[in-house]
Amino acid sequence: MPSENVTRKLENLPPSPGVYLFKGEGGVVLYVGKARSLRNRVRGYFQPGTTDVRAFVARLDAELVDLETFVTESEKEAALLEHQLIRKYKPRYNVKLRDDKEYLSLRLDPKAEWPRLEVVRRPKKDRAQYFGPYPSATAARTTLRLVNRYFQLRTCTDTELKNRSRPCLQYQIKRCPGPCVYEVDREAYAEQVRNVGLFLSGRHDELRRELEAKMQSAAKEMRYEDAAVYRDQLKALDAVREKQIVSSVRDVDQDVIGIHRDGDVAEVSVLVVRRGKLVSVHTETLIKISAPTDEIVSSFVLERYTSGVELPDEILLPMDVEAREGLAELLGEERGKRVSLVVPKKSTGARLLELAHQNAVHAFGEKGRKRESLEAKLEAIRDRLRLPKVPRTIECVDISHTGGEETFGAVVAMRDGELHRAGYRSFRVKTVSGGDDYGAMYEVLSRRFARSKTKEDWALPDLLVVDGGKGQLRVALEALAALELEGALPVVALAKEKPNAAGEELEERLYLPGQKNPIPLRTHAAFQLLAQLRDEAHRFSNKKRTDEGRRVRVSSALLGVHGIGQKTERRLLAALGSVDAIRAATEEELVSAGATRRQALAIRAAFGSAAASEEEAIENAFRA
Secondary structure (H helix, E strand, C coil): CCCHHHHHHHHCCCCCCEEEEEECHHHCEEEEEEECCHHHHHHHCCCCCCCCCCHHHHCHHHHCCEEEEEECCCHHHHHHHHHHHHHHHCCCCCCCCCCHHHCCEEEECCCCCCCEEEEECCCCCCCCEEECCCCCHHHHHHHHHHHHHHHCCECCCHHHHHHCCCCCHHHHCCCCCCCCCCCCCHHHHHHHHHHHHHHHCCCCHHHHHHHHHHHHHHHHCCCHHHHHHHHHHHHHHHHHHHCCCCCCCCCCCEEEEEEEEECCEEEEEEEEEECCEEEEEEEEEECCCCCCHHHHHHHHHHHHHCCCCCCCCEEECCCCCCCHHHHHHHHHHHHCCCCEEECCCCHHHHHHHHHHHHHHHHHHHHHHHHHHHHHHHHHHHHHHHCCCCCCCEEEEEEEEEECCEEEEEEEEEEECCEECHHHCEEEECCCCCCCCHHHHHHHHHHHHHHHCCCCHHHCCCCEEEEECCHHHHHHHHHHHHHCCCCCCCCEEEEECCCCCCCCCCCCCEEECCCCCCCEEHHHCHHHHHHHHHHHHHHHHHHHHHHHHHHHHHHHHHHHCCCCCCHHHHHHHHHHHCCHHHHHHCCHHHHHHCCCCHHHHHHHHHHHCCCCCCHHHHHHHHHHC
């Protein structure tokens, strides 16, 4: 049987199409699915006579902790939103869709010396333009070939570009102007780059007309094989266009604002529509508000779009707001081009506004029930642990190391029952080594508690949880006492017990100061909040340790490059900020950062791709 939390949500599911997420411990997304009717589809998982034989369905009773749903206007939108969420969360049980290899994108960096279009599997935050993901690898690579054929950008890697002495096969077949060897008009090349960006953004009507004309001409001249090639290319273009037409046929980017209000609490939803495709749904709760609703909408728009969020061509508002034209002008200056604030009354815009409102209403109900549930759990923790007040802020500390070396401590935070990432802290342990977990925890807690005396944003929490048993609890109390903070806050230890002699998994337990017998974690569902926080601390400390290990390895690789010493490394780090930035920098950027031309070439050769492109392999085979 599902938990009380899930059962309550099942009772309030709407009959609308949408997307649902099954979540396990710690908020981990187990499965993402789409539904014609959320009420019928999701409830069907829990019917005694269900005919669904998928393996994970039988495990839901044991693993399902929470359920989240999004309302969409149509089944097609539900399918596309499901695709986006699967890419984002990589759910455990979406076996066929969770592999990044199924989601190819195209990357174009207009700031490169000679930009090129390339297929990538994992987009990065490197200020390049990314297009996709494409519905199939065939569509992505077909689009790439179309661009290479009609826009003639280079296809070779940066390393190949710098080291060529004669043009490759792509130049011979007129698919590249040969900037590796010949003088090329930079303005003309930049124009081609801009055209590629427009094409991949969905503005490819001109190319489609050209392909249709070529296909018809070939057919009239009875060059049926050529006509078939053009026909297939048109099909690939249609495949690219299909994913861009969902809720609107207008070729504009839109954000659609919906709001639902109940007293001094409001829920605002934002539908992000790009080229007619519903990309994502964002909701935000506003509490303790007394202003008129139109003022809330205006303030929300201003705050959201002046904080670095991507500005679309149009923002659809549910109502008119004061000084709408002035606000639009301000946002246009922020974006660098015109932004329209529209209050649609009919047609597609009105339907999108209604969908945004439905999502706001739905999220308001779900979050309201969640807030009530979290409040009850926090009160239960207070009563069961005999705390002086409801633990609004809870922190947990965990230690991670690799074979006793590279020891890191992590402190993660929870506020009002939700993970509070702004309160996360990490510490590199300096005074102990050799796997001394007690010594490492004492150092981390001492540093964390000491800062609470001098820094406002390091205030002590209402409850501290340490990962471990009686030993870790004792260390935490000693660290508090050493700083004259004994009794300043409640401390408990959460231990994951080792299997007994029979190999049986023992129940997790909470250890309290001055109490001989621990509390079994399973005695109250509220304690699962503490287990979630402990698991997050474990994940965060491991991440910090592995990130540091990766940084050290890459730094060592940099020092291993011929001609690079510690002085050059420090100079480059000071200028570029990180080893990853050095690794991604172009030759000119490295020279500007302080490397010599010879050193820059050596770094690019060491960190550049050594794999030849497919076209290079063809050329080599030709030469052989």
